[in-house]
Amino acid sequence: MMKQKFFPIIGLEIHIELTTKRKMFCDCPADHFNKEPNTQTCPVCLGLPGALPVPNKEAIKRTLLLAISLDCQINSKTWFDRKNYFYPDLPKGYQISQFFRPMGIGGQVNLETGQKINIKEVHLEEDTAKSLIKNDQRLLDFNKSGVPLIEVVSCPDLTSPQEAKDYAQKIHQLVRTLKISSADMEKGQMRLEANISLKKSPQDPLPNYKVEIKNINSFRYLHDAITYEINRQSQLLSAGKKITQETRGYNPRQKTTFSQRSKEEAYEYRYFPEPDIPPLNLTRLFQLDKIRASLPELPEITIKRLISQYHLSRYQADILFRKYPKRGEAVLKIAQLEKIKTSDAANAIINQDYPLKNLTPREFVNKIKSTQESTLLISGNDLETIINQVIAKNPKAVNDYRAGKEAALGFLIGQTQQKTKGKTDVANAKQIFIKILNRG
Amino acid sequence: MIKFDEKGHSLLSWRQQLIKKQVSSLEVCSTYLKQIEQKNNPLNVYLVINQQLLEEAKRADQAINNNPEAFKNQPLLGLPIAIKDNFCTLDFPTTASSLVLNNYHPPYESTVTQKLKKAGAIILGKTNMDAWAHGSSTETSDFGPTKNPHDTNRTPGGSSGGSAAAVAADMAPAAIGSETAGSIRQPAAWCGVIGLKPTYGRVSRWGVIAMASSLDCPGPITKTVADAAFIYNLLAGPDDHDATTIKSPAPKIPIKKTLPEKKLTIGLPKEYFSLAKKEISQKIIALSKQLKKSGHQIREISLLDPKISIAVYTILQRAEVSSNLARYDGIRYGQNRAFFGLESLRRIMLGTFVLSAGYxxxxxxxxxxxxxxxxxxxxxxxxxxxxxxxPTTPTTALKVGAWKKSAMFGEMQDVLVEPSALAGLPAINLLAGSDRNGLPIGLQIIGPQKQESRVVKLAYQIEAITNEKN
Incomplete structure (x- = not known):
């Protein structure tokens, strides 16, 4: 049987924990990594009777920064909504999120492939508590409860695992450039969810199902999970089977996805506007023009600038920006002044010729310089002068060579190397020796 | 031991005597403790009584004796006050009269009780209420119904029935209640006391166990208009812990009898009068004639049919209730969801329904x-x-058990207070007189947003008229 070809439809939901000082709706510290469990809580983030949420203005501002950078349309009149569902990590029985009027709608991310990925919305919500099972007991740590969380929802415009990975990395770059979150994947500060379905022809309407893979915490896992899922679904569809709408998890060791819960029935979250928080008027709260003007150079622009200003390849500029956003360019700048080829300097950084993190950019450039100088070979007239000295000093070897002992030439070149501390252009030296010795 | 005169004592009259050292806080508190011991058994007003009451009174007396200026910083120093059981208090369990929160001790204090304590007030105890404030008769309490001090076969109204009955029965000189739609005004009307419902957002909800968040309003229940104004001034104002409080500072309202500066145009909504019993309407119309004599213009007006508000209020309140009660999931608090009473279950079900997809x-x-x-x-x-x-209510106090006959009992009793509650308006209930059974008749003055002062000034005038009559 010929394997049928399918067209993947992929959408991503990306959650970004903001590294603000305070939580979203109370004054507890937002940094919860490796803290003693349940030491950063209060009536608000514990959802105690009578406690009320007061929104964190800084978190709202950071969401605005991201939404503006993604070219979203800003809903100046926005509000929070309650998402009602039961889960032990959700102390109020609802999550304060945004549903009816997210802060940003629309927007776009451009991939290198030229593909434009549309953003559906950017909204702000609160994180849930941390929940883990240990010795058959469910343990809850409310330090994470109420930490500000941005959700960026893409349209189902992604068509391959690679595109999904590129898109996610773009968002990651942007978040870090804007400094709204450290977006440390290992700390769970950025979490990825992929919705995947397949259609038979690109012209087909969206499939009537989607499979959601939750809680992916690395770009590679995202790529691998989607790859696996596309294969799994292709096989099922080829065999004429129906695919269940469900939530799946990813097992990075086996590189497979596994069913977590079926959600054939639509979720019933009973959203309604949060009555404890009045609607926000963003144009009254912030000067949007000022925020726009205050944006740092965005990754797309920086990469283009690196390419044109330092004559780098797209590949060099990309890696340099992703891995060494500040120091990378500092090195290039000095290299340029020192008349060192910037693309050589870029390669030195990318290939990690020297430990960039232990050196100042200036020291790094000095290293490049001295290496390049040390590998500059002596040849031509300079070398001929040295060779004449070597010939004058080694009459025996000269005679041996002339007597037909080829090996003597090797000795003479070795002597030359010694004199030049290894910087002899050997091929050139050989030519010069033969020229002089055959003449004389 | 102090003897009560027929009318009992207002909070401010005690205050005057304390300032003049004609009486001590210990004497005042002992008197109320005695009253509570005598009356709490039949009336079931208090769920918990402050065991440290007399100690706290002694400390207040020391402060009064040591510092002649003490009342400047602590305007309620040594004065006892009762608190509805939906205000979180560090010193007392807080249950909202529900077994689900049986023996729940909050780890923090509500803004209202914080402010009262800071002003030197002594909490007498926590008063009974309809469980979760769901009801208008204090009969849905899981700790037994409160009885009306005017007739123990009748209910005091609700949900702040315990607080209203405490003041009416002189088991507290003043009390704190909360109103979502009627829960201050209606029991005040049925118990014949003053109930002031401030503009939504004037008094912080921080630490008040939520019923319907977009409507909940704490406020005083007292013997006199001046007492209500005095407490209101202490409680009103923005709170960093409640994003729905009005951001501007609350202007002080007069705490001494102050008449309106100008002749007012007072509207009598015909739809409200036609929904109330004739006896009630007549009493209030008679009063309005006296107001006319003193120069005000009385005008019959037409408002939206209050019955529309029942539908609107029922949907919005149930929706918010179903979400607000979700946190009582049996994991962290005293009892599981099986301990919700009938009325709460009805509200959770209806609220869940109206928020469901498709509805x-x-x-x-x-x-x-x-x-x-x-x-x-x-x-x-x-x-x-x-x-x-x-009129505040269509009828005077009803017999115990009436609520069970109708799933919409509360809404029918609150029909005349729900529209203004939905609009977040300030209003006050005053005694208009009594019916043929000697039960109190309540009238209400409703004002525009943030116009507590205007409401209270007319209340002073009406209070003077009714006092004269009695």
């Missing part, structure tokens, strides 16, 4: 639109009149 637009959104219409209806009306005068 949200028909119910919740429609109700929000209608709420806007009600708000606009009042705003338009207040372009023509300064204040609205109306």
């Amino acid at each position: 949200f637009d028909q119910y919740y959104l429609q109700a929000q639109k209608a709420r806007t219409k009600i708000i606009n209806n009042f705003a338009d009306t207040f372009k023509k009149v300064d204040l609205i005068l109306a």
